[in-house]
Structure formats: C-alpha cells, structure tokens
Amino acid sequence: MEAFLVSTGIVTLAEMGDKTQLLALILAVRFRKPWPIVLGILVATLANHALAGAVGTWVTTVLGPDVLRWVLGASFIAMAVWMLIPDKMDDEGETGQPPRLGVFGTTLVAFFLAEMGDKTQIATVMLAAQYHAYVWVVAGTTLGMMLANAPVVWLGERMTRRVPIRLVHLISAGIFAVLGGLTLLGWG
Incomplete structure (x- = not known):
C-alpha cells in the first residue's frame, strides 16, 4: 500500500505544470470533448507506465542491492533538480x-x-525499482496522472490560474530530495 x-x-505533484498537463489543456480547449480525452489519457498512461514499471522491475534483477541503492538515490536527487525546471509546450502548427x-x-x-x-x-x-511492487506502482502513478490531468480537461484554464505551480514544483522537488537522501542512507 505504501508503494x-x-x-x-x-x-500527482510531479505532473503539475508538466508538458503533459499542458497537452491535456490544449486538447481540452481544441476538441471540447472531455470523455474521449480523459479515456485517451488513461489508456496512454497505463501503457506507458506499465512499460516504465517493467523497466524498473528489470533493473532490480541486473543491479546488485548496493549499486541499485546508489543509482536510485542519485536518480531521486536528480529528479528533485529536474522538478525545479519548468516545462514548456512547443507550439505545433494548427491545421484546423x-x-x-x-x-x-x-x-x-x-x-x-x-x-x-x-x-x-x-x-x-525509479519507484518500481525502489518498491518491488510493479502493480501497485503502476496503479499509483496512473492514478496520479489522472488526478493531475482529468481536472484540467474539465476545468481547463480556470484551474491552472489558481494553482501556484512554482510552489507545487518546490514541494515535489523536496519530496524527491528526501526520498533520494533516505535511499542513499539505506532507509526504505
């Protein structure tokens, strides 16, 4: 359950202000059909995160526990730094x-x-490698994506104006840094 x-x-926190959340907003504004958009996000996320979870599980069979601990700890800390860099969506040509x-x-x-x-x-x-709980990690990360993106599809721009994205990024960076530090110290 912890996983x-x-x-x-x-x-959920990492997705706030992420390029895929911006993509959800763009799709919602362009198509104005929330149900197929949300269903598309769900299926794409399940497929993508199932693949990512499988890679994380596989990594644990290749790396020894000490090497894995250092790789995961450093990866969590790198993720904390990455969270501080805001995502921007590239403009794509609108064909109409x-x-x-x-x-x-x-x-x-x-x-x-x-x-x-x-x-x-x-x-x-990283979470699949950390927790050795493939199904729970994929279910959790998928739910996190849906919690962050589905409201954007329905509430659109109103929601993005009220959420202090910078604060959310700082909090999630802090969580990743703490997880990285705890992993490097051998806790969890």
Missing part, C-alpha cells in the same frame, strides 16, 4: 482539420509519446 500511496502522491485518429486516438498517441522520457515516466521506473 501505491507514494507513487500516487509523487506523480479534424484529427485523423479521432479525439481518443489523437489523445492516446500524443500522450503516450509526450510521456516518453518524461519526469513521471522516469519516476515510475
């Missing part, structure tokens, strides 16, 4: 044409690709 709760909390894959398909592909190498995907790898 689930920590994974949910970390990813309806999406070829439909709203669900467009969201699915866009979210899956946007998550590749993203903070939350890397966090999922």
